[in-house]
Amino acid sequence: MATIDRKATTLALAHALSAAERGLAVIPLSRAKLPALRSPHRDDPDPTASVCHGECGRFGHGVYDATTDPRRIRALFAAAPWATGYGIACGLHPHHLIGIDLDTKSGTDSSAALRELALRHLFTIPETVVVLTPSGGRHLWLSGPPDVVVPNSASRLAPGIDVRGAGGYLVGPGSRTEHGTYGTAPGTAHLAPAPCPPALLRLLTPPPRTRHPTPSSTGRHGQGLVQFVLAAHQGQRNTRLFWAACRAYENGIGPDLTPALVDAAIRTGLTEREARSTIASAARMTGQRRATGA
Structure with missing residues (x-):
């Protein structure tokens, strides 16, 4: 059974409500950075019955539970008193958030890799929200166009650079995890996610794969x-x-x-x-x- 840290949960809820005021849809997360509430369909005998994104009205659909409604956020955290953090859903109105995750655990210099991409493709990362991770990594928050779907990816852009887009989420600043606490870099907490440079956006949305006709x-x-x-x-x-x-x-x-x-x-x-x-x-x-x- 999950250990309940009421102080951490209270702080996570406060941070989540603050994020929601800025138009960011949130869900409660466990210390493992996973959605705190389990799927209500996990015991369904027929796997096809679990194709639900919250239409059933119950909690436990991961990022599909994300909301900016304060009452619903409080209800989500009340249902998950073991939550010590919160996730911010990407790709949703009004920010259409895109997360650029510069990892340090892969043994590569992801920041240098991003600078190399910027030089090669002639773009500059604008001043934007930067979240510092307990492992020494950084999350850059960018805003995408409403008509562009950015997919999630891991090290496709460059080694050590993960992308969080539609259907993904970012760990919100103030979240406490097994490895430490996430926080905003000095001087960036007050910023809004900056528009994603067009050249970078093109790299994040590769052309559709050639479709194989289904016999x-x-x-x-x-x-x-x-x-x-x-x-x-x-x-x-x-x-x-x-x-x-x-x-x-x-x-x-x-x-x-x-x-x-x-x-x-x-x-x-x-x-x-x-x-x-x-x-x-x-x-x-x-x-x-x-x-x-x-």
Whole structure:
């Protein structure tokens, strides 16, 4: 059972309410920096029944619970008294927040990598909110256009640089985690997220991947499995992909549907390597079941 630190929870709630006043939608986080409330659909016997982004009216949908409503924020924290931090949802009105996470744990100089990108592509990072992480990293807050969807990515822009976009969240300043407390860099707390430079925005929104036509033999069932993967949010991506791939192989359409499943998984934030590895595991699992007559 989670240990309750009432002082940390009270401070996290205060910071979350302050962020909401600035138009930033928030959710409570645990010390592990994960959404504090578990999914209300975790015990559903049918995985397809869990395709819910909060329409059921209950808490526990991760970033989809994010809100700027003070009453709802208090209710979220009341339901998660063990929360010691808060997450700020990216990609939402009015700021359409984009987070540039300059990591220090990868052994690379992510700040130097960003400077190199800026020199190569002729952009300058504007003065904006900077959040300092307990590990020595930095989160740069930028504002995106309302009609542009920036995907989440890890080290795609450059080694050690992660991007938080639509469907992702940033740990808010004032949050207390297992490794320390997040805080704003001196002189940046009063700033609003600055507009993302157009040249950087183009790097954050790569051209759409070439779509692989789904063979007609996959039919509506194959399309449904792809949609099931696309509906995944953080914490569900591998599980949903594995389940969908198992169903595809059990129905004899696994090889034909693999390109579409990989494409869908990448769009949810997985890397191509992770997606193909998960699908390969599903293929082995279903092959073993057939071999044993399971």
